[in-house]
Amino acid sequence: MSQRVKVKQILLDENTNYDVVVKGWIRSFRNNQFIALNDGSTNNNLQIVLEPDSITPDILKRLTTGAAISVKGAVIPSLGKGQRVEVKAAELEILGDCDPEKYPLQLKNRPSLEYLREIAHLRFRTNTFGAIFRVRHALAFAVHKFFNERGFVYLHTPIITASDAEGAGEMFHVTTLDIKNPPLGENGEIDYKEDFFGKATNLTVSGQLEGELGAMAFGDIYTFGPTFRAENSNTARHLAEFWMIEPEMAFYDLEDNMNLAEAFIKSVIGYVLENNREDLEFLAQRLEEEDKQKPQQERSELGLIPKLEFVLNNEFERLTYTEAIDILKNSKPNKTKKFNYIIEEWGADLQSEHERFLVEKHFRKPVILTDYPKAIKAFYMKQNEDGKTVRAMDILFPGIGEIVGGSQREENYDKLVTRMEEMHLPVNEMSWYLDTRRFGACPHAGFGLGFERLVLFVTGMGNIRDVIPFPRTPKSAEF
Amino acid sequence: MSQRVKVKQILLDENTNYDVVVKGWIRSFRNNQFIALNDGSTNNNLQIVLEPDSITPDILKRLTTGAAISVKGAVIPSLGKGQRVEVKAAELEILGDCDPEKYPLQLKNRPSLEYLREIAHLRFRTNTFGAIFRVRHALAFAVHKFFNERGFVYLHTPIITASDAEGAGEMFHVTTLDIKNPPLGENGEIDYKEDFFGKATNLTVSGQLEGELGAMAFGDIYTFGPTFRAENSNTARHLAEFWMIEPEMAFYDLEDNMNLAEAFIKSVIGYVLENNREDLEFLAQRLEEEDKQKPQQERSELGLIPKLEFVLNNEFERLTYTEAIDILKNSKPNKTKKFNYIIEEWGADLQSEHERFLVEKHFRKPVILTDYPKAIKAFYMKQNEDGKTVRAMDILFPGIGEIVGGSQREENYDKLVTRMEEMHLPVNEMSWYLDTRRFGACPHAGFGLGFERLVLFVTGMGNIRDVIPFPRTPKSAEF
Numbered sequence: 001m002s003q004r005v006k007v008k009q010i011l012l013d014e015n016t017n018y019d020v021v022v023k024g025w026i027r028s029f030r031n032n033q034f035i036a037l038n039d040g041s042t043n044n045n046l047q048i049v050l051e052p053d054s055i056t057p058d059i060l061k062r063l064t065t066g067a068a069i070s071v072k073g074a075v076i077p078s079l080g081k082g083q084r085v086e087v088k089a090a091e092l093e094i095l096g097d098c099d100p101e102k103y104p105l106q107l108k109n110r111p112s113l114e115y116l117r118e119i120a121h122l123r124f125r126t127n128t129f130g131a132i133f134r135v136r137h138a139l140a141f142a143v144h145k146f147f148n149e150r151g152f153v154y155l156h157t158p159i160i161t162a163s164d165a166e167g168a169g170e171m172f173h174v175t176t177l178d179i180k181n182p183p184l185g186e187n188g189e190i191d192y193k194e195d196f197f198g199k200a201t202n203l204t205v206s207g208q209l210e211g212e213l214g215a216m217a218f219g220d221i222y223t224f225g226p227t228f229r230a231e232n233s234n235t236a237r238h239l240a241e242f243w244m245i246e247p248e249m250a251f252y253d254l255e256d257n258m259n260l261a262e263a264f265i266k267s268v269i270g271y272v273l274e275n276n277r278e279d280l281e282f283l284a285q286r287l288e289e290e291d292k293q294k295p296q297q298e299r300s301e302l303g304l305i306p307k308l309e310f311v312l313n314n315e316f317e318r319l320t321y322t323e324a325i326d327i328l329k330n331s332k333p334n335k336t337k338k339f340n341y342i343i344e345e346w347g348a349d350l351q352s353e354h355e356r357f358l359v360e361k362h363f364r365k366p367v368i369l370t371d372y373p374k375a376i377k378a379f380y381m382k383q384n385e386d387g388k389t390v391r392a393m394d395i396l397f398p399g400i401g402e403i404v405g406g407s408q409r410e411e412n413y414d415k416l417v418t419r420m421e422e423m424h425l426p427v428n429e430m431s432w433y434l435d436t437r438r439f440g441a442c443p444h445a446g447f448g449l450g451f452e453r454l455v456l457f458v459t460g461m462g463n464i465r466d467v468i469p470f471p472r473t474p475k476s477a478e479f
Numbered sequence: 480m481s482q483r484v485k486v487k488q489i490l491l492d493e494n495t496n497y498d499v500v501v502k503g504w505i506r507s508f509r510n511n512q513f514i515a516l517n518d519g520s521t522n523n524n525l526q527i528v529l530e531p532d533s534i535t536p537d538i539l540k541r542l543t544t545g546a547a548i549s550v551k552g553a554v555i556p557s558l559g560k561g562q563r564v565e566v567k568a569a570e571l572e573i574l575g576d577c578d579p580e581k582y583p584l585q586l587k588n589r590p591s592l593e594y595l596r597e598i599a600h601l602r603f604r605t606n607t608f609g610a611i612f613r614v615r616h617a618l619a620f621a622v623h624k625f626f627n628e629r630g631f632v633y634l635h636t637p638i639i640t641a642s643d644a645e646g647a648g649e650m651f652h653v654t655t656l657d658i659k660n661p662p663l664g665e666n667g668e669i670d671y672k673e674d675f676f677g678k679a680t681n682l683t684v685s686g687q688l689e690g691e692l693g694a695m696a697f698g699d700i701y702t703f704g705p706t707f708r709a710e711n712s713n714t715a716r717h718l719a720e721f722w723m724i725e726p727e728m729a730f731y732d733l734e735d736n737m738n739l740a741e742a743f744i745k746s747v748i749g750y751v752l753e754n755n756r757e758d759l760e761f762l763a764q765r766l767e768e769e770d771k772q773k774p775q776q777e778r779s780e781l782g783l784i785p786k787l788e789f790v791l792n793n794e795f796e797r798l799t800y801t802e803a804i805d806i807l808k809n810s811k812p813n814k815t816k817k818f819n820y821i822i823e824e825w826g827a828d829l830q831s832e833h834e835r836f837l838v839e840k841h842f843r844k845p846v847i848l849t850d851y852p853k854a855i856k857a858f859y860m861k862q863n864e865d866g867k868t869v870r871a872m873d874i875l876f877p878g879i880g881e882i883v884g885g886s887q888r889e890e891n892y893d894k895l896v897t898r899m900e901e902m903h904l905p906v907n908e909m910s911w912y913l914d915t916r917r918f919g920a921c922p923h924a925g926f927g928l929g930f931e932r933l934v935l936f937v938t939g940m941g942n943i944r945d946v947i948p949f950p951r952t953p954k955s956a957e958f
Contacts, residue, residue, distance in 0.1 A: 023729070098919045099917075130696065133634070159705045175651070189659070217519050217608075220520075230655045241638055250547075441547060479642070
């Protein structure tokens with residue numbers, strides 16, 4: 001099998017007139033002569049040309065879309081339009097048939113994204129999902145590359161946990177108890193001492209608290225792992241299982257944190273613009289075609305690639321929550337009561353419609369909002385001197401809303417404990433976390449980025465279920 | 480904060496006589512003058528020199544091990560032994576105190592690994608765990624780098640799943656049902672339609688089956704994510720939650736698979752040898768000291784770094800299970816009944832003692848065993864023509880045992896279904912998996928590598944709980 005060459009390499013190679021073995025799946029077969037072969041290394045197909053009459057009728061009729069074949073032949077300059085080179089087949093072997101009567105992916109009737117979600121195990125084989133998941137791969141690699149180059153340590157925080165980082169958010173229980181007949185203690189409650197871990201455990205909602213433990217030793221760390229929310233949200237923006245990236249940095253204040261987050265997002269977008277041009281061009285065209293079906297005012301103003309380049313080349317707008325409230329209060333949709341939630345006063349939690357107004361109408365660029373009211377943010381955020389706000393930051397993106405949430409952390413032990421008590425959090429159980437404020441505390445900060453939201457933005461897709469291989473959502477855990 | 484420079488950079492920089500701000504934690508303070516400062520960027524400390532009498536007694540007594548400080552000063556050539564440069568402090572600020580009466584990490588009484596496991600939230604701050612987790616980071620990055628360079632797509636396979644890849648292995652239940660009062664159906668059984676996903680779900684034991692779906696589209700994919708086993712194994716080799724790497728390649732046979740696995744292991748070991756020399760040297764010294772406490776025959780024959788170089792520079796021994804059985808049957812420990820499990824005949828499952836004999840005594844190098852009896856291997860492995868064996872491969876490492884398990888997969892639909900039926904697996908429920916054999920099937924192969932076993936081998940540590948940040952084991956899910 002040593003001669004096998006991937007399609008991507010053949011298409012990139014300047015040379016012609018050499019022999020290769022190629023293996024892949026038939027995307028189309030026309031005129032009993034031209035096979036478009038795809039092996040997943042690129043969205044582009046390699047044209048295989050059969051000698052007329054070289055193939056028996058028996059084989060010919062098995063050359064159907066989806067069949068796996070192996071071809072030996074010569075790479076030659078192509079005379080036809082649409083490709084620089086093609087392979088003139090000398091030998092052809094069918095490795096696996098694909099019955100056209102049963103195969104759901106036929107070129108003729110282009111399947112909808114909804115239908116493809118139902119056959120998520122096969123959708124990787126389409127151009128759209130091929131491009132999406134190659135881009136997802138490239139973004140993931142760019143994440144590791146960015147942090148590795150800056151000396152961050154990749155920390156695998158636990159998935160199964162007995163703690164709840166945010167003090168909020170529905171969690172999944174993890175247990176080996178017999179749910180039908182769980183052991184009960186003398187008080188009639190479940191006896192979790194009998195459970196695998198000897199206590200009640202859940203799936204993590206965030207690795208941040210454990211990440212802070214790492215930052216107090218390595219300086220800079222990041223996590224990149226799955227997180228879970230058992231919320232019954234059946235929307236195009238929510239998943240029960242998703243991947244999150246959470247850097248945490250000792251000796252960073254809020255401004256350092258914003259600078260890092262902005263540099264990070266620009267770096268990974270820059271990486272795919274450089275390395276996945278073909279995939280992005282395909283997705284841009286898909287988006288353009290999809291937009292044509294929509295009314296004028298719902299269409300994207302910028303094409304996909306110009307949109308990514310715009311993010312790369314412009315500074316994110318930075319302003320405080322308080323400044324944002326002023327803008328929103330005086331905005332046209334607020335005065336004319338077009339918002340579903342009218343902004344009446346300082347302290348209001350911002351809804352998606354407000355965030356979109358700021359990003360898409362007012363500033364027309366990514367926005368970083370800082371210094372939110374402490375009442376609507378998590379306990380661990382650093383309290384400002386005003387006694388009202390915390391050193392939070394949210395990064396808001398067009399079409400996506402919040403893509404990053406972060407803050408400088410409260411490093412003062414007494415202030416942190418007081419806040420935890422106000423919020424009725426179990427101070428004693430979190431003694432391990434508080435040790436970071438007991439022993440060598442320092443200013444530090446961090447943020448979380450929902451990886452699928454980033455992939456959604458970069459691919460221009462509209463539903464988060466289309467950018468993770470096998471989406472987990474209420475009532476759905478297929479494959 | 481813009482002037483802050485990391486310790487690693489100062490120690491690498493050829494220049495001297497420039498001003499810096501450094502921030503980190505005090506590792507030691509001696510003679511009221513010399514601070515060893517660590518900021519996690521490297522295991523090495525930076526020497527900070529205080530001017531005599533420049534510091535008030537009040538500050539002096541707060542300069543304790545573990546305290547976080549910020550120092551402004553000049554990088555100058557060091558006159559003392561042990562360092563090329565040092566920082567002459569002009570300003571010093573204590574960012575966070577560390578009470579020596581309460582701080583568990585004092586240089587004087589070197590804590591045991593067992594004790595450090597109990598304070599896993601602080602153990603990152605020791606030299607040993609600093610080195611271990613920087614090596615772990617480097618190995619993780621090397622994994623992504625290896626596959627990215629070869630055009631593999633990183634596929635995030637699901638963590639919550641309704642399927643069981645191996646048809647074996649204890650699993651953790653994932654549920655949002657009220658365990659105390661679960662809804663029951665008319666038949667008196669739990670009504671999982673009421674559960675979050677509308678069915679019973681578990682934590683994944685492997686991403687392989689979903690990985691195969693990806694390989695049939697992208698050609699080459701890999702996973703790198705957490706996997707779970709609810710086995711009550713309280714050993715130095717088992718974790719309930721661990722990270723696994725599972726590449727899956729279309730058009731690969733068993734030999735291609737072995738070649739890839741061997742190249743992969745050598746590549747990531749080569750990466751840390753090149754990039755983490757200081758960490759490895761520290762760990763090598765630790766191992767040497769630990770070995771001195773042991774009886775002669777239990778000591779490592781090679782030091783840590785020579786051991787890694789040996790793996791890098793030697794071909795792994797490849798032989799079949801049948802050949803291995805012959806060697807074992809005729810081996811001295813078998814004949815003299817030193818083995819706990821005497822090898823009587825072909826078909827026996829190999830125990831750890833047999834694997835160690837082959838690797839550590841007979842071949843004295845990593846070994847790849849292939850073509851195991853089908854009765855002791857998973858359903859999806861390709862059946863050999865002999866009707867008895869399958870195209871499995873296990874890679875066995877000294878001191879670790881099985882580090883990789885893989886196989887060529889059975890791509891023939893009928894053979895696969897027959898085998899599943901023999902093994903009483905739910906063929907209908909796995910229809911999605913069988914579609915890979917219905918539509919464009921092709922020869923393919925893959926393997927799984929337990930990441931923590933790799934880290935164990937590379938760091939020379941003896942207990943797997945010391946190479947994952949927060950180990951999950953029976954009755955233990957702290958932090």
